[in-house]
Amino acid sequence: MKKSRVEALTDAIVAIIITIMVLxxxxxxxxxxxxxxxxxxxxxxxxxxxxxxxVAWYNQHYMFYLVHRITKRIYWANNLWxxxxxxxxxxxxxxxxxxxxxxxxxxxxxxxxxxxxxYLILSKVILNEMEKEHxxxxxxxxxxxxxxxxxxxxxxxxxxxxxxxxIWIFPPSGLVFSxxxxxxxxxxxxxxxDKLEGPTVK
Numbered sequence: 603m604k605k606s607r608v609e610a611l612t613d614a615i616v617a618i619i620i621t622i623m624v625l626x627x628x629x630x631x632x633x634x635x636x637x638x639x640x641x642x643x644x645x646x647x648x649x650x651x652x653x654x655x656x657v658a659w660y661n662q663h664y665m666f667y668l669v670h671r672i673t674k675r676i677y678w679a680n681n682l683w684x685x686x687x688x689x690x691x692x693x694x695x696x697x698x699x700x701x702x703x704x705x706x707x708x709x710x711x712x713x714x715x716x717x718x719x720x721y722l723i724l725s726k727v728i729l730n731e732m733e734k735e736h737x738x739x740x741x742x743x744x745x746x747x748x749x750x751x752x753x754x755x756x757x758x759x760x761x762x763x764x765x766x767x768x769i770w771i772f773p774p775s776g777l778v779f780s781x782x783x784x785x786x787x788x789x790x791x792x793x794x795x796d797k798l799e800g801p802t803v804k
Contacts, residue, residue: 666728679724
């Protein structure tokens with residue numbers, strides 16, 4: 603299966619998700635600044651989700667560049683990853699509208715956990731294909747990714763547990779903790795991630 607086809611499908615779905623998120627953000631009913639301030643929670647949820655998508659897409663693009671071909675398993679693992687991401691407009695709108703409530707924050711945490719698991723599955727499936735092709739360089743690069751290292755370590759379940767507890771104490775902390783994890787993964791991306799060039803099919 604051509605990588606370009608799967609990459610095009612992925613890019614299109616990600617673009618649609620971002621568009622839906624923007625449309626969920628309500629325009630103030632009056633020209634007063636106070637209306638904007640009333641929308642700050644929704645704006646914050648949108649910003650967190652937008653950064654989340656940006657970092658997620660960047661890391662997925664990096665892995666797809668490294669793998670030589672797209673197998674059925676990679677295709678369906680990528681679809682699972684996209685499915686979990688497609689829930690962002692729903693969870694983002696709900697948590698933004700009810701920032702101080704526990705249920706929406708826990709739902710966002712549940713979504714965040716599901717997405718990370720789907721991303722880890724995609725990483726593992728790609729690594730499995732690389733092992734079959736004896737691509738030691740590609741395997742090393744993916745295993746050295748900050749996001750991969752985080753998800754296979756004790757830090758991931760620890761963060762989920764700590765965040766769940768923090769939500770019961772102070773609900774908005776759920777979104778804040780998610781933002782911190784996203785920013786860290788965004789900063790510590792692979793050093794050669796911005797040097798990718800050339801054809802995507804080898």
